[in-house]
Amino acid sequence: MTAIPSDSTSVVPSETDAETRKGAIARLVRDPQAVITGSILILMIIAGLLANVIAQHDPNEANLYVVNAPPGTEGYPLGADQAGRDILARLLHSINTAVVSALIGASVALVIGTAFGLVGGYFARLRSMTEWTFTLIMTFPGILLLILLMPLTGGDYRATMLIFGVLLSPGIYRIVRNMTVGVSRELYVDAAKVSGVTSSRILRRHVLSVVRGPIVIATAFLCGTAISTQAGLAFLGVGSLSIPSFGAMISEGFRNIGLAPTQYLWPALTLGVMNACIVLFGNALRDTLQGAQPKPQKISVAHLAEGFEAESGPNAAPALLSIRDLGIAYPSPSGELNEVVRGVSLDLKPGETVGLVGESGSGKTQTAFGVLGVLPNEAIVTRGSVRVDGTEILGAPESTLRKLRGDVIAYVPQEPMSNLDPVYTVGSQLVEGIRVATGVSKREAKVRALELLERVGIPDPQRTFKSYPHEISGGMAQRVLIAGAVATEPKILIADEPTTALDVTVQADILDLLRDLQQEMGMGIILVTHNFGVVADICSRICVMKEGEVVESGEAVDVFADPQHEYTSMLLNAILDEDTVRTDPPVAVGQTSGGASR
Amino acid sequence: MLLYSARRLLAGFVLFVIVAFITYWLLSFSFDSVIAARLGASATPETIAEVRADYGLDRPVVVQYVDWLAGVFQGDLGRSFYTQEPVIDAIPPRLFVTLSIVVPALIIATIIAVFLGTFAASRGGGADKAAQGVMLFGYLVPNLLIAILLTVVLAINLGWLPATGYVRFGDDPAGWLKSITIPVIALFIGGAANIANQVRGTMIDELRKDYVRTLRTRGVSARTVVYKHALRNAAGPALTVFGLTFINMFGGALIIEQVFALPGFGTFSFNSALQGDFPVLMGLTVFGVGMTVTINLLTDLANGWLNPKARIYA
Numbered sequence: 001m002t003a004i005p006s007d008s009t010s011v012v013p014s015e016t017d018a019e020t021r022k023g024a025i026a027r028l029v030r031d032p033q034a035v036i037t038g039s040i041l042i043l044m045i046i047a048g049l050l051a052n053v054i055a056q057h058d059p060n061e062a063n064l065y066v067v068n069a070p071p072g073t074e075g076y077p078l079g080a081d082q083a084g085r086d087i088l089a090r091l092l093h094s095i096n097t098a099v100v101s102a103l104i105g106a107s108v109a110l111v112i113g114t115a116f117g118l119v120g121g122y123f124a125r126l127r128s129m130t131e132w133t134f135t136l137i138m139t140f141p142g143i144l145l146l147i148l149l150m151p152l153t154g155g156d157y158r159a160t161m162l163i164f165g166v167l168l169s170p171g172i173y174r175i176v177r178n179m180t181v182g183v184s185r186e187l188y189v190d191a192a193k194v195s196g197v198t199s200s201r202i203l204r205r206h207v208l209s210v211v212r213g214p215i216v217i218a219t220a221f222l223c224g225t226a227i228s229t230q231a232g233l234a235f236l237g238v239g240s241l242s243i244p245s246f247g248a249m250i251s252e253g254f255r256n257i258g259l260a261p262t263q264y265l266w267p268a269l270t271l272g273v274m275n276a277c278i279v280l281f282g283n284a285l286r287d288t289l290q291g292a293q294p295k296p297q298k299i300s301v302a303h304l305a306e307g308f309e310a311e312s313g314p315n316a317a318p319a320l321l322s323i324r325d326l327g328i329a330y331p332s333p334s335g336e337l338n339e340v341v342r343g344v345s346l347d348l349k350p351g352e353t354v355g356l357v358g359e360s361g362s363g364k365t366q367t368a369f370g371v372l373g374v375l376p377n378e379a380i381v382t383r384g385s386v387r388v389d390g391t392e393i394l395g396a397p398e399s400t401l402r403k404l405r406g407d408v409i410a411y412v413p414q415e416p417m418s419n420l421d422p423v424y425t426v427g428s429q430l431v432e433g434i435r436v437a438t439g440v441s442k443r444e445a446k447v448r449a450l451e452l453l454e455r456v457g458i459p460d461p462q463r464t465f466k467s468y469p470h471e472i473s474g475g476m477a478q479r480v481l482i483a484g485a486v487a488t489e490p491k492i493l494i495a496d497e498p499t500t501a502l503d504v505t506v507q508a509d510i511l512d513l514l515r516d517l518q519q520e521m522g523m524g525i526i527l528v529t530h531n532f533g534v535v536a537d538i539c540s541r542i543c544v545m546k547e548g549e550v551v552e553s554g555e556a557v558d559v560f561a562d563p564q565h566e567y568t569s570m571l572l573n574a575i576l577d578e579d580t581v582r583t584d585p586p587v588a589v590g591q592t593s594g595g596a597s598r
Numbered sequence: 599m600l601l602y603s604a605r606r607l608l609a610g611f612v613l614f615v616i617v618a619f620i621t622y623w624l625l626s627f628s629f630d631s632v633i634a635a636r637l638g639a640s641a642t643p644e645t646i647a648e649v650r651a652d653y654g655l656d657r658p659v660v661v662q663y664v665d666w667l668a669g670v671f672q673g674d675l676g677r678s679f680y681t682q683e684p685v686i687d688a689i690p691p692r693l694f695v696t697l698s699i700v701v702p703a704l705i706i707a708t709i710i711a712v713f714l715g716t717f718a719a720s721r722g723g724g725a726d727k728a729a730q731g732v733m734l735f736g737y738l739v740p741n742l743l744i745a746i747l748l749t750v751v752l753a754i755n756l757g758w759l760p761a762t763g764y765v766r767f768g769d770d771p772a773g774w775l776k777s778i779t780i781p782v783i784a785l786f787i788g789g790a791a792n793i794a795n796q797v798r799g800t801m802i803d804e805l806r807k808d809y810v811r812t813l814r815t816r817g818v819s820a821r822t823v824v825y826k827h828a829l830r831n832a833a834g835p836a837l838t839v840f841g842l843t844f845i846n847m848f849g850g851a852l853i854i855e856q857v858f859a860l861p862g863f864g865t866f867s868f869n870s871a872l873q874g875d876f877p878v879l880m881g882l883t884v885f886g887v888g889m890t891v892t893i894n895l896l897t898d899l900a901n902g903w904l905n906p907k908a909r910i911y912a
Contacts, residue, residue: 136613136616136617138842142845142849143849143850143852143853144848144849144852144863144864144867144882144886145621145886147852147864147867147868147871148621148625148867148871148879148882148883148886149621149624149625149871150871150872151625151628151631151632151871151874151876151879152624152625152627152628154631228740231740231742232740232742232850232853235742235853235856236852236853236856236864236868237856237868237872238868238871247742250742250743250746254746254857257746257750257754258754264746268743268746271740271743272738272739272740272743275738275739275740276738279734279737279738280734280738283734294802294803294806295722295726295802296718296719296720296721296722296723296726296798296801296802296805297719297722297802297805297806298720298721298722298723299720299805299810299814299820299823299824300820369811372815374811374814374815376806377722398820402817402819403817405814405815405816405817406815406816406817407817409815410815410816411812411815413808413811413812415808418807418808418809419808419809419811419812420809420812421809421813421827421831422809422831422905422906423827423830423831423904423905423906424827424830429813432813432816432818432822433813433816433817433818436816436817436818436819436822437816437817468906470906481812484812484816485815485816
């Protein structure tokens with residue numbers, strides 16, 4: 001029943017100033033789900049507060065003349081129960097009980113969870129202590145403890161909820177702890193510490209403001225949990241008989257269900273609606289405060305724009321790979337298409353290496369994904385044609401693409417570590433790829449994989465074969481990925497910044513390896529890079545991309561000697577002299593997780 | 599792995615000692631009122647003190663606790679205040695009743711959740727919306743209401759299944775199955791929604807990762823990528839929820855038992871708590887914590903098996 005969003009380690013949102021908070025409330029008011037559920041909850045609370053005004057009887061006043069009176073009886077609009085008590089009055093007072101339960105449970109959890117979360121998150125030395133304590137609290141079966149402690153609480157639901165609040169606190173603790181750890185690693189907090197701001201002030205000013213949003217959301221769910229738990233306990237009979245509560249009413253109604261089914265219906269319906277409203281309101285709150293949640297990423301071929309038709313231009317010189325006027329777009333939040341690749345054309349011949357050059361966001365990686373048919377789900381191909389070894393792949397079904405992948409076209413990614421599945425050994429991943437592409441037996445595939453590992457320069461292939469990705473270095477991992485890509489001797493290799501994430505010393509080795517493999521296998525290589533040093537080293541032709549368009553292309557020698565476009569000369573001027581040719585500009589390694597931004 | 603398990607066991611043991619102490623200490627406040635209730639009319643401060651002394655409850659709480667703990671390690675949990683039945687014999691049959699609804703419910707919930715969550719995360723669009731609707735329904739409807747609704751429809755109106763009562767497996771396996779069917783359904787729905795939501799969230803994150811794209815470029819099929827690679831990566835976080843769901847379901851079962859008059863752990867706890875049957879309550883604590891520790895240990899071990907990285911921290 002706990003609907004607390006699990007351990008949100010999400011990146012700290014920067015919406016902290018008053019402006020954006022006002023914006024959040026405004027957005028919430030415009031969200032129909034939030035407005036409807038919120039209003040129902042407020043109406044219920046008001047009805048509960050006005051219980052003595054609306055109902056004509058005391059909830060515990062028993063009148064033997066109206067035992068099991070049907071709904072609509074004079075003075076008993078919803079009827080009376082088997083003890084002759086006014087159901088409406090009991091229902092309204094039950095709302096109060098539920099609200100008080102939610103308030104006590106949630107506030108205890110909030111106070112304890114926030115206080116210890118801040119301490120545990122900010123003072124690293126105390127963390128293992130708080131961590132242990134809250135794991136202890138979290139693992140204990142809560143309802144059981146509440147039942148076992150009945151002799152102590154004497155059945156007072158408020159005392160019970162006080163204890164239950166403690167049991168709920170780990171949820172809040174973990175949220176606050178995670179966010180506090182995140183914030184206290186931020187540079188501005190370091191700066192504040194250095195300039196002598198006290199810890200308590202940092203916690204108040206910088207940490208609490210960030211933590212507020214997730215806590216508000218979690219609180220909504222805590223209230224729901226507290227209410228259902230209280231109802232459950234009251235149903236069991238834990239609690240004083242003189243306190244009207246949904247649980248007690250449901251229990252009485254249940255026993256009387258054959259005789260007067262509506263007696264069960266009212267409390268069940270009210271509790272159900274209340275719970276539903278809390279959860280739905282909490283969800284609306286989360287969507288508003290945290291923005292849209294990540295959407296599922298369906299594994300499929302690229303989406304095509306409406307009315308798309310692959311360009312069937314004259315197939316004059318059948319190149320190995322021929323890209324014509326390729327356009328790739330992403331929908332903006334308002335629904336319009338925003339083209340990130342705008343009419344790119346490119347040809348690749350066997351044995352040739354073409355450098356696709358440009359700065360981050362120029363669309364070069366998107367072009368590469370488009371050729372491989374692995375664009376993110378949101379992407380839309382707007383125009384153009386991509387022929388891989390004569391086969392048009394835009395609009396082709398996944399089965400056609402699967403046959404081409406591995407066999408004809410292969411891919412070497414930028415960031416070696418994140419491109420290996422962490423839970424399988426290096427060897428089993430290589431074997432899987434080889435078997436999918438060639439259909440050989442497991443044993444043959446293993447022999448081939450070991451040969452490949454040796455070929456790409458791994459000193460102890462047997463050991464690496466059995467290693468998990470986290471047990472090998474970045475340079476090794478990149479060699480493994482290259483081995484995986486060339487395992488089936490593809491005709492085309494798309495290498496997306498294959499050296500960027502690596503040490504300078506390893507970079508040259510990897511480029512040498514690619515060059516050697518190309519000569520052995522006669523592959524055509526498209527090398528995506530932002531580094532002219534790499535281009536000069538290995539490429540015979542160059543395509544320079546800027547803002548989704550090819551601004552210049554030609555033989556590498558010519559472009560280096562006489563750049564036609566000013567952007568090209570600008571990029572070339574960024575290389576200072578011969579000595580720095582193989583040095584990469586400082587680009588954050590983390591930007592690899594493919595996305596619309598590039 | 600062995601060292602890892604040993605450390606987890608030790609942590610569980612410490613957890614047990616502490617939780618049991620807190621429970622003992624909290625319950626010690628109610629000794630007087632419990633004894634007074636038991637003595638009835640003859641309760642005076644003197645007679646209460648006398649009974650306390652008889653049971654050794656007049657000693658400092660810590661001393662009592664250590665004494666009790668020493669008994670636990672010799673397999674002696676004391677005798678019920680009321681029935682004189684040894685606590686160690688009284689609990690297992692009742693725990694079995696509760697587990698016989700919790701374990702099937704958990705297994706069904708997990709199977710449904712993995713498929714529902716994976717389906718939602720890997721299909722997206724309308725399929726995802728529909729799956730999320732189903733999950734939301736599971737959250738929204740309290741299992742108490744489901745239990746009662748099912749009883750009214752399946753047992754009272756249609757007469758297919760018994761409305762209440764428990765048949766021992768040894769007496770009549772078919773009857774046993776019938777007697778647990780409705781409780782299990784009532785229990786698994788909420789748990790399935792909880793786990794499915796977690797599976798969906800983690801799977802969405804996994805399917806966006808780089809290795810998924812790289813596997814696709816090798817020609818690996820979408821189904822293999824989803825079920826062999828992404829799902830195994832997603833299993834770790836889902837396991838944590840699995841453990842918590844077990845504990846939640848156990849709590850839920852305590853209530854469900856009452857609806858169906860099952861002679862389980864919950865009914866026993868409730869009756870003993872009403873009576874203030876102190877040795878029984880402590881015995882229930884022992885089993886409750888023991889079970890929690892076991893489940894946590896098992897999820898940790900499963901996580902280590904699924905995720906090689908987790909093994910480093912052993």
